[in-house]
Amino acid sequence: MTISEFDIIERFFKRRTAVRDDVVLGIGDDAALLRVPADRQLVVAMDTLLAGRHFPPQTSAFDIGWKALAVNLSDLAAMGADPAWATLSLTLPSADEVWLEGFAKGLFQLAERYPVELVGGDTTRGPLSVTVQLHGFVEPGKALRRNTARAGQKLFVTGTLGDAACALQALQAGDKPDPDLLLRLNRPEPRVDFGLALAGTGASVIDISDGLLADLGHVLDASQCGATLWIDQLPCSPAFQSIAGHDALTYQLYGGDDYELCFSVDADQVERLTRHAQQQQLPVTAIGVVESQTGIQCVHDDDRLYTPQGTGFDHFRDTTDG
């Protein structure tokens, strides 16, 4: 006898003890019942991960559970929001209990940090697909938007770029990726705390899921600006530096899945943000400057221009993956 939909929810997703006191009614009724603080706005993000498209087919259940929540936490970080509740729609080819246990473990390990409570969802049978919707809070007026970049502001990026794309490339070539880079692909660290430090600064923020050029392009389009990008300043991890070779710039400009924050902010905010970044042991690197003229100009340190090829990842135009 196989395990039923209700048993799956009971055994793997319903926790015995409530994690948050703002959950009036969690998993188990027609809908969840939740209390939003009176002095907060609600922030809602939703992301779907498909096997072979958003993660390699060999990805472990633990890592899929982790990543499904992480990509949504990253969206909330880019809004400057404090995460609170998740719902999960899980489509599975079969009710594999070992897989379910690993998946739940990955999801909850990340959830418990904030803490995020899983309050509902849906479980169906079909090709593996995971949709998480995440709710968080932000003080009115403090949410971070894409459309507030202004000419003269410096551009920054958290962490390092290109790691996840470099690991994915190794996997796709049938090679064994460097373990540090693979961890960046499979267990991205959403920059929630730094997003909270950015909240209220008026910074223009996006999280890098589809590649730096593509995502920075969204910020600049929304803000009706352009940028000069200092491509020799893009931050690299030690593992990336020793492995990426002549493809380094391609990974850093086009590679998705890093889930770092890219932002532009007024000069008078930089010192305070730098302090926050140091406290969080998170490198933050200046990578360029916002310009009034539209378009992204990539320049080397010696002012030579670099011409980027192609665009970022688009789920409907790109046909080379999954």
Place this chain on the structure above:
Amino acid sequence: MTISEFDIIERFFKRRTAVRDDVVLGIGDDAALLRVPADRQLVVAMDTLLAGRHFPPQTSAFDIGWKALAVNLSDLAAMGADPAWATLSLTLPSADEVWLEGFAKGLFQLAERYPVELVGGDTTRGPLSVTVQLHGFVEPGKALRRNTARAGQKLFVTGTLGDAACALQALQAGDKPDPDLLLRLNRPEPRVDFGLALAGTGASVIDISDGLLADLGHVLDASQCGATLWIDQLPCSPAFQSIAGHDALTYQLYGGDDYELCFSVDADQVERLTRHAQQQQLPVTAIGVVESQTGIQCVHDDDRLYTPQGTGFDHFRDTTDG
């Protein structure tokens, strides 16, 4: 050149004019930004529809869009909640513009009634799958739960039962279903207004998506009660009556997809609810009584017992569909 993910969102899902004034920021940033009234709790439901599993493969794009929202509205109705905002995760085999136009039309036609505003989501390529998450509001203490059924309360059901299952059976047999029954399968009418009338009555409520016996079973389990079900009193539509034949009871007890509300309520609430039902031109039928002893006993009008076979629909145990 095929249409991009961003074009899909811009062309089919982003509306030029805001529908609601509580949406601070809708589609187009990392997340939506929303205002929950200070004197309301948030109600959140999420349902996924897969082609061939939750709707027949030949279902029109319009009907899929309608149904994806309707099943979530039905969950909110069962909580007594007032619907507000939706998010949509849409996985599509290809960016078919005719299909997308039909889908959006069906979704928005139902959404505009309440009105519900689409505030965000995700679009990816893969096997057809639609996840909608719906948010609504309810006054604190007035949400309808499954666990409040008490022995002695009468059981009621809105509308008619078995229509959708009867239409599905015809489709699966390769026959042409009756158009009234097919409409019930493809464009369920969520009982939102009646749910709002039930809010605050303490009624124990569930919406019937997996079949009367299965869903009533959830209410009774949660309430630690049983029920006597008057199977000759189950309400039928005229089309159903003339078509269902000797399978009628099977459709009515096990057939899902009717999205009617099943509820039990104290006797002193019945008159007011009956008045509401009449105003809404919605039939509400007494179909049994809650008992202190667990289990569901099905009886004919002449008190003969009827023994139901099998259980309701479960997405992981059932292997005969899709």
